[in-house]
Amino acid sequence: MVSGWLILCEGQLIMICFLRQVYSGRELIWELAMRDLKVRYSRPFLGFLWAFISPIFMVCVFYFIFSCVLKVSIEGTPFLLYLMSGLFAWNFFQESISLSTVSLMQSRNLIKESGFPHYFIPLSIIIANIINALPSMGILCLVSVFFLNGLPKEIILFPVLLLVQACLAFGLSLIASVAYVKWRDSKYVVDMFLLLCIYLTPTFYSLQQVKNALPTWAFKLYLANPLVGILNCYRLIFLKGFINSLGPCVNFWNLIFMPCIWGIGLLCIAIVIYRKAKGWINDYLSY
Numbered sequence: 320m321v322s323g324w325l326i327l328c329e330g331q332l333i334m335i336c337f338l339r340q341v342y343s344g345r346e347l348i349w350e351l352a353m354r355d356l357k358v359r360y361s362r363p364f365l366g367f368l369w370a371f372i373s374p375i376f377m378v379c380v381f382y383f384i385f386s387c388v389l390k391v392s393i394e395g396t397p398f399l400l401y402l403m404s405g406l407f408a409w410n411f412f413q414e415s416i417s418l419s420t421v422s423l424m425q426s427r428n429l430i431k432e433s434g435f436p437h438y439f440i441p442l443s444i445i446i447a448n449i450i451n452a453l454p455s456m457g458i459l460c461l462v463s464v465f466f467l468n469g470l471p472k473e474i475i476l477f478p479v480l481l482l483v484q485a486c487l488a489f490g491l492s493l494i495a496s497v498a499y500v501k502w503r504d505s506k507y508v509v510d511m512f513l514l515l516c517i518y519l520t521p522t523f524y525s526l527q528q529v530k531n532a533l534p535t536w537a538f539k540l541y542l543a544n545p546l547v548g549i550l551n552c553y554r555l556i557f558l559k560g561f562i563n564s565l566g567p568c569v570n571f572w573n574l575i576f577m578p579c580i581w582g583i584g585l586l587c588i589a590i591v592i593y594r595k596a597k598g599w600i601n602d603y604l605s606y
Contacts (some may be wrong), residue, residue, distance in 0.1 A: 333594065344435060352447040354434070356451065356602055374406070378402060383429030395564035401558070407555045409522055410455070412549075414451075418444050420492070420499050423441070423500050427605075428553055430604065463558055463559065469559055490582065490586040490587075497600065548575065
């Protein structure tokens with residue numbers, strides 16, 4: 320009992336120290352995020368317009384494949400909106416982890432010269448990707464208003480949902496970036512993990528289809544995936560009337576608490592891993 324309280328107190332102290340460092344370095348983190356966006360969009364002729372063009376093109380391709388060719392449909396919700404909400408949320412998650420995995424190695428000279436905490440780099444990438452995702456979310460809002468005559472009142476929860484997903488993405492990104500410094504094969508593991516994840520989340524199909532295909536125990540295990548709750552929360556706050564199509568498949572625990580627990584838990588684990596690894600990170604960055 321005493322040891323449990325000590326571990327809890329230690330965890331709280333670590334988290335407080337982490338938040339203080341982030342707050343004190345907020346201007347530097349913002350500059351790193353802006354630098355990342357400038358590197359992405361300064362050279363292309365269309366610049367930041369690609370933040371609008373890329374998600375639209377991606378939706379068109381997947382809509383043709385799954386709606387026109389495979390004839391996938393979602394009861395009670397336009398498939399185009401269902402697909403857009405899933406793909407835009409997934410794209411933010413996937414890009415954040417993919418870019419963060421190699422970020423420490425790519426920024427090794429900057430880290431050595433400046434001496435700031437290593438995790439500022441993946442955190443700045445998460446912030447840059449949040450900014451990069453806002454145009455696609457704006458497109459989703461406009462299309463949702465056009466098709467469904469308005470947005471749900473739950474739209475006010477969008478910043479909270481984005482924060483939960485950012486915590487989840489940052490936790491995984493920090494672990495992956497630290498692992499890549501020492502084990503270069505980890506990038507391929509991350510790529511396979513992301514490929515698996517997109518098919519284990521309801522991006523192109525409904526939860527009801529999963530429930531009908533899996534036994535009860537397997538469906539409950541499937542719902543433990545935090546991205547299942549996150550993607551459906553996006554649909555809940557962007558797609559008017561979507562809450563009525565969920566039915567008894569999921570509950571408040573699956574939608575809200577499961578992603579929050581995963582996000583906070585992974586963030587704490589990632590910080591502990593970083594604290595243990597930061598002593599040798601610079602040594603491996605020299606290779």
